Amino acid sequence: MIEFRNVRKEFGQVVAVKDVSFTIDRPMMVGVIGRSGAGKSTFLRIINHLTPATAGEVFIDGRNVLALRGRALRRWQRDCAMIFQQFNLVPRLDVITNVMLGRLNGHGTVRSLFNIFGQQDIADGLAALERLGIADQAMKRAEALSGGQQQRVAIARALMQEPMLVLADEPIASLDPLNAEIVMKALREIHERDGKTVICNLHTLDTARTYCDRIIGMREGEIVFDGTADQLTQGTVREIYGADEDLNEAATSTSLEMTATGETEERASAAAG
Numbered sequence: 001m002i003e004f005r006n007v008r009k010e011f012g013q014v015v016a017v018k019d020v021s022f023t024i025d026r027p028m029m030v031g032v033i034g035r036s037g038a039g040k041s042t043f044l045r046i047i048n049h050l051t052p053a054t055a056g057e058v059f060i061d062g063r064n065v066l067a068l069r070g071r072a073l074r075r076w077q078r079d080c081a082m083i084f085q086q087f088n089l090v091p092r093l094d095v096i097t098n099v100m101l102g103r104l105n106g107h108g109t110v111r112s113l114f115n116i117f118g119q120q121d122i123a124d125g126l127a128a129l130e131r132l133g134i135a136d137q138a139m140k141r142a143e144a145l146s147g148g149q150q151q152r153v154a155i156a157r158a159l160m161q162e163p164m165l166v167l168a169d170e171p172i173a174s175l176d177p178l179n180a181e182i183v184m185k186a187l188r189e190i191h192e193r194d195g196k197t198v199i200c201n202l203h204t205l206d207t208a209r210t211y212c213d214r215i216i217g218m219r220e221g222e223i224v225f226d227g228t229a230d231q232l233t234q235g236t237v238r239e240i241y242g243a244d245e246d247l248n249e250a251a252t253s254t255s256l257e258m259t260a261t262g263e264t265e266e267r268a269s270a271a272a273g
């Protein structure tokens, strides 16, 4: 159970997130959609303290995680894995070491300093890569992999944290449609197989429709839609994106089917943003 209560972030005069409140009462995959600048990234980053909130509370199993400090905060940051648009791997390190870095927070400082991983860490790291279908890449440098493979490594690293919650900030924004599909299926599987809640910021509407149980639409820092894909009508889509009458949903798509109509990925993301 996660409860967001009046979560707010101000950057000077700009109110990026305006008193956002909602509850997630069971594990689910939540998609947060909205135009560029709607406050999606800021909202997600508040949850794991990458961006400090100006006000508000996030209760997880009855504990306000925004109030955590010191060791309790570090533990929370380990419990709350984050997937980034740009993968955030260490490019020159090999894939398996990158994956095992997900365990660092769980070890004492001395072990972390010397980068010492046990046999169990290595076995778990390989199992995570196997699950993502890229165990054969384990010994390559991360920088030698394609974008889609790198994002899968980042997901394997997140799995190594054994997180309670997975946050994904535009995880497919840098990927081609085929890799986008692989990555979204991997995130969906983390929800379905491991029973985790995944909160995922997405530029593309059809991705949210396909993979998410619940969609939160943000506009100018506020929630203007909260419902299922079926409830997301053309009218609500216009309200979220502030688009005019002839908004074409395909224009915010990166799916294989929709882009097959001739929409290039660049045009699609530009339209969404």
Ligand SMILES: Nc1ncnc2c1ncn2[C@@H]1O[C@H](COP(=O)(O)OP(=O)(O)OP(=O)(O)O)[C@@H](O)[C@H]1O
Pocket (backbone or CB within 6 Å): 011, 014, 015, 016, 034, 035, 036, 037, 038, 039, 040, 041, 042, 043
């Ligand atoms: N570090 C910062 N300093 C000042 N203003 C910021 C900062 N980060 C975000 N903002 C502002 O807060 C608002 C929300 O930005 P945010 O990045 O959260 O939106 P977003 O919906 O994630 O957009 P995008 O899809 O482009 O990532 C914007 O007006 C942005 O300019």
